[in-house]
Amino acid sequence: MDLVGPQQRGLFIGGTWREAEGGEDFAVLDPADGSVLARVADASVNDAIEALDAAVAVQEEWARTAPRARGEILRGAFELINERADDFAELMSLEMGKTVAEAKGEVSYGNEFFRWFSEEAVRIHGRWMQAPAGGSRLLTVKKPVGPCFFITPWNFPLAMGTRKIGPAIAAGCTMVVKPAELTPLTMLALAQVLTEAGLPEGVLNLIPSTRAAELSKALMEDDRLRKVSFTGSTPVGKILVRQSADQLQRMSMELGGNAPFLVFEDADLDAAVEGAMVAKMRNMGEACTAANRFLVHQDVAREFAQKLADRMGRLTVGRGQDDGVDVGPLIEEKAVESVHQLVTDAIHDGATLVTGGTSPDGPGFFYQPTVLVDVHPESEINSHEIFGPVAPISTFADEEEAVRRANATEYGLASYAYTRDLARTIRLAESLAYGMVGINTGLISNPAAPFGGVKSSGFGREGGFEGIEEYLDTTYVALPADH
Ligand code: NAD
16 A cells, blocks of 8 residues: 555646545445455546646647657656556555456556557657659648546556556547546556656546546536547446547447357367466456356367366465465455356356355455356356356357357457467457457467457457557648649
C-alpha cells in the first residue's frame, strides 16, 4: 500500500489530487477476506465534467509537444514502474487477489506498453504520393483524435490502463480515466508515477467512481469528448456504443470472450497440458483470453483430461500474498456463485467432475480448480464466459467438427490450438473466427502484437503498430503539383 498514500486516494484532476464533490468516498475490499483495504474518492457527474474540462483545456498545447518529449515521459514512467515493480505487484495482489508472482507478471506485461508506445511516439507519420493520373500530390497528416475517456475492468488493474494511456500519450491525446470500482488503487499509483515522469497537468485525469453509468452518459453527451476506449463486458460495451451515436465519438471496444482450446490427435499432449494451464489458470481464469471450452480429439481426450486434472488438483488455493499459493481468490462473492452455478448446471446436463467443484469455506471468495469431462456442447458453461478456474472438456471427431464448434459462439477474441501439422495450422489461422489465434501456446498477449476481437468481442486493437492508430485521425491534403 506504500504506493497509494492518503493523498493519492482522491480524484486527480488538472494535476491536483482532491476530494470528490461532497467528500463522497467508497471502500476497496481485499477479496481474500472481504476486509476494507482503503477508501477512495467517489467522483460525481460534476467531478467528471471538471475532469473533461481539464483535459480539453490542455489538448491543443499537448498535441503540439514534440513526439520525442511525449515518448520520453512514457519511457520515464516505464523506468519508475520497474523500480517500484514489487510495490505495484503487492498492491495489485491485494486489491485484485492474484498471487504476487502473477501480479509481477502483469507489472512486466503492462509496463511494456509504456516502453512500446514510447518508441511509437516518434514513428507517427503521414505519406506523400502522386495521384494515379499524375499531376496532383496526395498527402496525409496524422493528428491526435482529441480528449479521450477510458473505462477499465478490474481483472488487470495495471495493464488494461497502460494499453490505453500509453498510445494516447504517444499520439498527443488528453484523457479522463475511470478505473474499475473494485480495483482503483493501482491506477491511482499509476497517475502518481506519470506525474513524477513529467506528464503535464491535465493530460491525464483520474476519476474513480461507483457511478459508472451516470458518468459515462454525461461525458459522452459532451461534444468535446472525441474518443471512448472501453475494456469490459459485452453488455456494457453495447450500451456505450449506442451512447456514442449522438456525438459520434470514435470507439474502441475490448469485450468479453469465449475462447476455444483445441487439442488435435497429433498434438504434443504434455505441451498441450502446459499450455492449457496457462490459458486457463492465468489470473485464476479471470481473463477475457481465458480458455473457456476445451475441445479435444476423442482419441486423446481421456489422457489429456487425466493429465490436466492431475495438474489442476495439485494447485494450492489461498491468499495471493502467501508463499506457496498458486491460485488466489476470485474478485467477489457473486463471482464464486456464478462459477459454481455453471459447474452445477454442467453436471446436471451430464458432465462428470474429475477434480474441484467446490468453494472452500470463507472468509474470502475462493474456488477450487475444477475439471469437467463429457460436457454437453449445449451446456451453459460452453456459451457463457466462466471467469473462474474451471476447465470444461468435450470431444470432437475431426477437424471440420472442431472448427465448426469453436466458431459456434457470438464471441471472437482469443482461440488456441495444439497440433504438429503445418497445413492444419494454416487452415486454422484462416478459419477460426477470432481476432487472435495461439498455435501451440497458451499465452498470446504481447504488447508488440495487435490485441482485440471480432463479433461480440468488440473492435479496435490495442498494442502493436495498430494500437496507436486508435488515437489518430487522418487529414488528407490535395496538392496540385502544377501550381
Ligand atoms: P464490466 O463491464 O462490468 O465493467 C467494466 C468497467 O465498466 C468498469 O470500470 C465498470 O465500472 C464500468 N461500467 C459498468 N457499467 C457501465 C456503464 N453503464 N457505463 C459505463 N461504464 C460502465 O466488466 P468487468 O466485470 O469489470 O470486467 C470483466 C469483463 O471484461 C469480462 O467480460 C472480460 O472478458 C472483459 N475483459 C475484456 C478484455 C479485452 O481486452 N477484450 C480484457 C479484460 C477484460
